[in-house]
Amino acid sequence: MPLALLAALAASLGLHAVALFVPDVELTPADEALPVTVEVTLQPRRAPVAPPAVQKPVPPKKPVAKQVPVPPLAPVSASAESSVPTATAAVGGAAAGDALPAKPQQATASPELSSPELPPRGTIIYVVMSGDGTTLIGSAEQRWEMTGDRYRIVSVMETSGLAALVKPVRVETESSGSLSEHGLQPERYVSRRVGKERVDEALFDRAAGVVRFGRGGEAALPEGAQDLLSFNYQLGWLAKTGDMAIATGRKLGTYRLELLGKEWLETPYGSIWTLHFRASGETTTEVWLASEQYLLPVKIRHIDKKGERYEQIVQNMDIATP
Secondary structure, eight states, X not given: OOHHHHHHHHHHHHHHHHXXXXXXXXXXXXXXXXXXXXXOOOOOOOOOOOOOOOOOOOOOSSOSSOOOOOOOOOOOOHHHHBOXXXXXXXXXXXXXXXXXXXXXXXXXXXXXXXXXXXXXXXXXXXXXXXXXXXXXXXXXXXXXXXXXXXXXXXXXXXXXXXXXXXXXXXXXXXXXXXXXXXXXXEEEEEEEETTTTEEEEEEEETTTTEEEETTSOEEEOOTTOEETTXXXXXXXXXXXXXXXXXXXXXXXEEEEOEEEEEEEEEETTEEXXXXXXXXXXXXXXXXXXXXXXXXOEEEEEEEOTTOOEEEEEEEXXXXXXX
């Protein structure tokens, strides 16, 4: 390959990577988006309920026979908790330009829409593609943990292969807050660009009814507001589509969600029935939720103002059973 062509390809991948991993993703406000044409009929997820207190049994006055106490069950190991088989391919094992692998299988009947309780913890690993979905430019990992009425979601995205050689990028984001019958209620969202002095933060002050930004400024906090990371998991709590306020580390905007329907999705992890959501306008963000895997986000697509497309596609999931 001529040196000039190779340099042009490398520069293109570098620009794609930079655009993808910049955390301040913008969607078009609801008043500029397409109208909602389909509504979700999910049943909202159950609110976390504390287990009832165990009362000590009163022994009988005249026991017929001595009762031997039953020893408690041994704790389940972390490896045994996974309810989904792991994929054998490694995220960073492919080079830029590799075709997206898939494991096709015969489609099964479309499952009924449901909104199961989110597992207490788990990890999703994605390959990150650009263009037509065949060029690998990086990887992403999202981890969540639900403890009582609290949640925490952490995401790490970084370039790999040729894109990493041209422009190494690593972005870490975190969302934390409380859980209620309405789902996730973020309290803090932070995004860090590793290697640069760039930290964006949003603090949700529900008592005061405002969201405050780390670089200054604040905005009124609507009911049900989310951040860029919690948004992907909050979709499973929705009873119907509509407007949603989403905060980045710099501002808050209101966006309109549209459900496109059920889709049979081919991924490196396998074939998955999904619900396909879209928020469209000047830019477009789409999320595919796995119908039979707790409505977890298994594919995320962003199309920017210039029409460039970037996708996160599930490669592996490790889920702890509720």
